[in-house]
Amino acid sequence: MIRNLPAFACLFGSAWGFSGLAHADFFADSKATLEARNMYMNRDFRQSNATQAKAEEWAQGFTLRYESGFTEGTIGFGLDAISETAIKLDSSRDRRGTGLLAYGAQSLEPEDNYSELGVAAKVRLSKSVLKVGTLQPQLPVAAYNDVRLLSSTYAGGLLTSQEVDGLTLNVGRLEKINLRDSSSNDEMNYGGVESAHLDLAGGSYAVNPNLTLTYYYAQMDDIYQQHHVNLIHNARLADGITLKTDLRFFDTAENGAHRYRSATRVDGGRIDNRFFNGMLTLGVGSHKFGLGYQNLSGDGDFAYPGLDPYSINLVTFNVFTKAETDAWQARYDYDFAGLGIPGLSFMTRYVSANHIETAAVSGGKEWERDTDIVYTFQDGSLKGLNIRLRNATFRSSGGLTTDIDENRVIIGYTLPLL
Structure with missing residues (x-):
């Protein structure tokens, strides 16, 4: 850079x-x-x-x-x-x-x-x-x-192939x-431990317009190796009523010289865990009702590069990936186009987690509540300008993480040049 x-x-x-x-x-x-x-x-x-x-x-x-x-x-x-x-x-x-x-x-x-x-x-x-x-x-x-x-x-190389209809390989x-x-540009790392590279391979296959299956393998050199499978299914239950099923599973273990060790874990931070998370979303007209669940079992926190794990509980502040974390999420979305106000939308969600294990806390608990209100101008000189108001509240037990109240105001506009 x-x-x-x-x-x-x-x-x-x-x-x-x-x-x-x-x-x-x-x-x-x-x-x-x-x-x-x-x-x-x-x-x-x-x-x-x-x-x-x-x-x-x-x-x-x-x-x-x-x-x-x-x-x-x-x-x-x-x-x-x-x-x-x-x-x-x-x-x-x-x-x-x-x-x-x-x-x-x-x-x-x-x-x-x-x-x-x-x-x-x-x-x-x-x-x-x-x-x-x-x-x-x-x-x-x-x-x-x-x-x-x-x-x-990121810096590196990525080959994407779509030679077969419905199949995307990376x-x-x-x-x-x-x-x-x-x-x-910094070295790839997990938990502050540097790695020479992260290798990945896999892809997604659209079995039909409503069902997509995904598999990926990833290996962060000398730190962890990981298998991932994902199923996404969209069903039309009736006129104006839909159901989306999104199921995700990771199996992660140590790799190579096992140089990663976490100071926040009693067991020294071994990486050997299974991470299931999934969400059902019912759409009824302008409303969406979501219910999600995750279970992280085994040794160590869930491992991933960067800041964004592929989890339904990647929310505004927390990621809920500490060892042994079980969590539930309830979510509600509303599109105000149903009331004649296109461009205005609302989202609120609540995540509650327990059974969290660290070196200092056993059976810890965390929860987060988020609310978003977004408006995108639909016409006139401000067409495309969007304003987002975001509020988050996070609390934890036993000093797991600093408790916060948070507000964000985001104003964005994208101008096509070519």
């Missing part, structure tokens, strides 16, 4: 520098968007012994994405790029740490601005595409994070990770 530069100019410079190999399809099929995201976040730490009273920051982010077409011929070449810039509007040393802004490792002062640029070369043969460089995979065993000002990225190696509030 490149830091503190006129990132947008560099992005387009990279694209035009490729023009020597380009043909009509390379430019004609190109796409570019500019996303502006303004975000205010206030996190109030509710425990009297918390090391920080609150985290509160306000910042503006810009993300420019460019995706070329492919050159003509049996083998086509192309280029993708992403440029991100964050600008501090309000923050301070004693209010840092929301994930919106980078801050100095020594001074702890939030930076006034920071930028990053990532480029990926791509090659297409038939219906298979190989990308090498900056990647943003959204896979069960490796996903990027996009819930703050800027999104995270094979890849991720060697670096750039977090959402950072300008640097």
Whole structure:
């Protein structure tokens, strides 16, 4: 990644520098968007012994994405790029740490601005595409994070093949990770222990329009290996009534030299667990009612790269992946288009977890309550502008995690450029 530069100019410079190999399809099929995201976040730490009273920051982010077409011929070449810039509007040393802004490792002062640029070369043969460089995979065993000002990225290679109708296969190696509030590419790691790379392979098969089956294998070198299966089924029960079933299972064990050991686990943090989670969602007109459950059994916390585990309980603040965690989720969504207000939606959910095991707590409990209200302007000069109000409350027993009350205001707009 490149830091503190006129990132947008560099992005387009990279694209035009490729023009020597380009043909009509390379430019004609190109796409570019500019996303502006303004975000205010206030996190109030509710425990009297918390090391920080609150985290509160306000910042503006810009993300420019460019995706070329492919050159003509049996083998086509192309280029993708992403440029991100964050600008501090309000923050301070004693209010840092929301994930919106980078801050100095020594001074702890939030930076006034920071930028990053990532480029990926791509090659297409038939219906298979190989990308090498900056990647943003959204896979069960490796996903990027996009819930703050800027999104995270990985560096590596990923081959995606769709040669068979309904079947999508992915094979890849991720060697670096750039977090959402950072300008640097860091080593792949889990729990602060570095790894040379994460290898993955697998795919999804659409058995029919309503049923999709998924399998992936992932291995973080010298830390863990993981198998994942997933079933998603959509059923139409009656006119205006649907039922979605989403079932996920992971089997994770240690790998190689077993260098990972957790200071927060009595057993030293062995990785040998089974993680089941799933959700049923009943849609009735403009309403959706969801009920989810997870069971994490075996030794150690659930292992995954980055910040986003593939779990129904990846919610606003917590991820509910500590050892032995059982959890229930109840969720409700409403689309106000049913009342004649298209673009307005509401979501609320509650997650309750117990049986949590750490070095300091046995049988711990956690719960979180989230509420989102989102409005996207449907027409006029503000068409496409969206405003999201997000509230979260988290509590735990025995000092498992700092209790918080949190509010976020997010204003976003994406402008198509090509």
